[in-house]
Amino acid sequence: MTDQTWICSDQGVHYTARAYRDKLAELGVRQSMSRRACCWDNAPIESFWGRLKEQTDPTAHLTPSQVTQTVDDYIHYYNEKRGQARLGWKTPTEYETTLTT
Secondary structure (H helix, E strand, C coil): CCCCEEEEECCCHHHHCHHHHHHHHHHCEEEEECCCCCHHHHHHHHHHHHHHHHHCCCCCCCCHHHHHHHHHHHHHHHHHCCCEHHHCCECHHHHHHHHCC
């Protein structure tokens, strides 16, 4: 798997604007947008942000590097420490090992 930066969004006018998309390309950021009129496409990332907000203090005044660290810490927690009911209380990392043969 390659290390790429992605941004996920809906198809709002600001995300589809040529200047915005050109800037993403300039920065080497790949864009992923939901299909038109299909809210389920964004459901995983919306769930992630919702859970992150539940677990952190969204009113804290953090520096950009602190925000990056907070998100990195949460992703580690979510994937490595937090068991999920739909995965039989395994973490996503533990569950992934059951899928490889």
